[in-house]
Amino acid sequence: MENWDEIRTAFQVARMGTVSGAADVLGVHHATVIRHIDALEKRLGTRLFQRHARGYTATEAGRDLLSVAQATEEQFAQLQNRIKGQGETVQGELVVTSIAGIPDLLVPVLTGFQTRWPAVIVRFLTDMRLFRLDYGEAHVAIRAGSVPEEPDNVVQPLVRLKTGLYAAKSYAAAHGLPASEADFAGHRFISPDNEASRAPFYRWLRDHVAADQMGFRTTEPAASEAALRGGAGIGFLSAYRAAGDPDLVEVLAPRVEWDSPLWIVTHVDLHRTRKVQAFVTHLKEAAKDWRLCS
Amino acid sequence: MENWDEIRTAFQVARMGTVSGAADVLGVHHATVIRHIDALEKRLGTRLFQRHARGYTATEAGRDLLSVAQATEEQFAQLQNRIKGQGETVQGELVVTSIAGIPDLLVPVLTGFQTRWPAVIVRFLTDMRLFRLDYGEAHVAIRAGSVPEEPDNVVQPLVRLKTGLYAAKSYAAAHGLPASEADFAGHRFISPDNEASRAPFYRWLRDHVAADQMGFRTTEPAASEAALRGGAGIGFLSAYRAAGDPDLVEVLAPRVEWDSPLWIVTHVDLHRTRKVQAFVTHLKEAAKDWRLCS
């Protein structure tokens, strides 16, 4: 049953009862309609219509086709409405992926968005690997570091996360604290276990601290933070996470060069849809409050 | 949502995941598939697929289309099976139309046919007007008189109904009976109320009997026969109906020139279907028995 257009033509002929009427509805020429019918009947090996001077009358097979095609047309019409409405309404899945380490910032945003748009199902994905927007794995990605430059991706700045060097009070009590980067000797540091990390403060760490001073290494930011609070060493932490924590001591205040810029990345095809736009707006709005605590 | 072929193309792309694979299944070129997708997306104003080096990944809208088109393809496949099987199986409606006056011959045939093929629904139509086969109003028609010569109709001889001139015994007792057509004066006749009737014995009647002798006229053969049995006059009757009726007297024996030939008429498009063929065969078989009683 190849060539669905011929079925559609036959459907209109069956409904109208005349070739001319069907051609009018379909917006094609009479001859085209006749050719479609002839081809379809030839392929099926059965007459779909009885031809006579007043038009075409559907045979039993033709009436069968009529009812099937009727249902099909309705299905396609509904599909079209869904798809066309989809881009203009905020509903369906919204898949967001981000770097590890900031779920505590994002989760309130995501739940707030879901509350604001109840028809949306929010999926929040994080993984060691980067999810690919061009494969359709996510609608929106939050990326960190230097500007992502994948083609077909729309990149917008979100916020610059201020980052400082902190230690637990328990560490300070046991080992004291360096007054500046010149005074690092003898101290232990917490470091990521990723040589290729692009985060600027990690690069700074590699430049100013000997490798054997990095006693605790992990790929997991949450583990890194836990180690810091546990007194395992001096380490970088986002200022917003350190703020107001009485157990943490600021070793070196945040510097601009340590800032971790966050980017909102969307695929160009999905960027202009209302759903994505709504989320991006919602996210930026929420980010204004982040600045207050950092 | 015009152009169903493009939906079919998009459906295959969504299922295969690659343009090449879809083109292979559809039996068209890669470029054609891409153009279909582009056109469909442009019309819908939404991306159906995310393009990347490994193929096309369906978006939310694309997945929606996939499921709808999947159902459509199945529906069409089932439709094709029904239609292709329809011509080769004996099922569905069988619409038979005939002249008035012989339902007592046909009804046993029709019920017998329905018993033989339980999947068939038999509809028997009679009306003052002729049902038109080329309008699809009936599958098989039983016509009387001279050979029907409508185009696109297949005509087969069925049987010649012998017809004689009869009267009721009550009429004979009251008015006597003519010995031959030369002796018709003073008798009353029963006649059809249809000047244009093509039945040969009616033409003979008009030639041999004065108009004022035709005391009872009707368009309904059943009424004509009832009048005959009621003694209203002398009239023509099929020999098979007069046979064995003790209340009827044969005025003039059946003549070849009075014979009413019956024809099986089918539309050329439907004639070769198994259902129609089965009925025609069944009808001819039954007609062999008719000859015995006429």
Place this chain on the structure above:
DNA sequence: GTGACGATGGAAAACTGGGACGAGATCCGC
């Protein structure tokens, strides 16, 4: 480096559109 896939531009074919013709049905007037 190799293989597969998608994108693009030019030639060919298939499809579509236009118009004229014939047939039947309807309408109208006589």
Place this chain on the structure above:
DNA sequence: GCGGATCTCGTCCCAGTTTTCCATCGTCAC
């Protein structure tokens, strides 16, 4: 009631255009 005029509809043939096919190139993944 009948006959002619008109209208609609389907069919066929030819020209135009869209669509399709083919080949090549660029890109990406393995």
